[in-house]
Amino acid sequence: xxxxxxxxxxxxxxxxxxxxxxxxxxxxxxxxxxxxxxxxxxxxxxxxxxxxxxxxxxxxxxxxxxxxxxxxxxxxxxxxxx
Numbered sequence: 001x002x003x004x005x006x007x008x009x010x011x012x013x014x015x016x017x018x019x020x021x022x023x024x025x026x027x028x029x030x031x032x033x034x035x036x037x038x039x040x041x042x043x044x045x046x047x048x049x050x051x052x053x054x055x056x057x058x059x060x061x062x063x064x065x066x067x068x069x070x071x072x073x074x075x076x077x078x079x080x081x082x
Contacts, residue, residue: 001080003073007064010035015070015077020047022074030066038067047078 003013010030016023022042027035042050051071059065 001077005069008066010066013073015073017077
């Protein structure tokens with residue numbers, strides 16, 4: 001599934017689930033080291049667990065962040081799976 005984040009530097013988030021488990025995450029754009037790190041940390045994690053850990057994170061003075069946008073993408077991907 002492709003998700004277009006808003007309010008962050010990343011331009012696209014690709015998410016693949018295997019049931020309730022995150023199979024892969026890829027950020028296009030953004031701070032490469034941070035987005036690659038977040039993507040690798042959540043791979044293999046339960047979707048709901050990942051959402052609970054990253055939802056609401058802010059980037060500086062922005063009301064959102066790449067991890068927060070990933071939480072939104074995961075919610076959307078989970079809804080599509082069901």
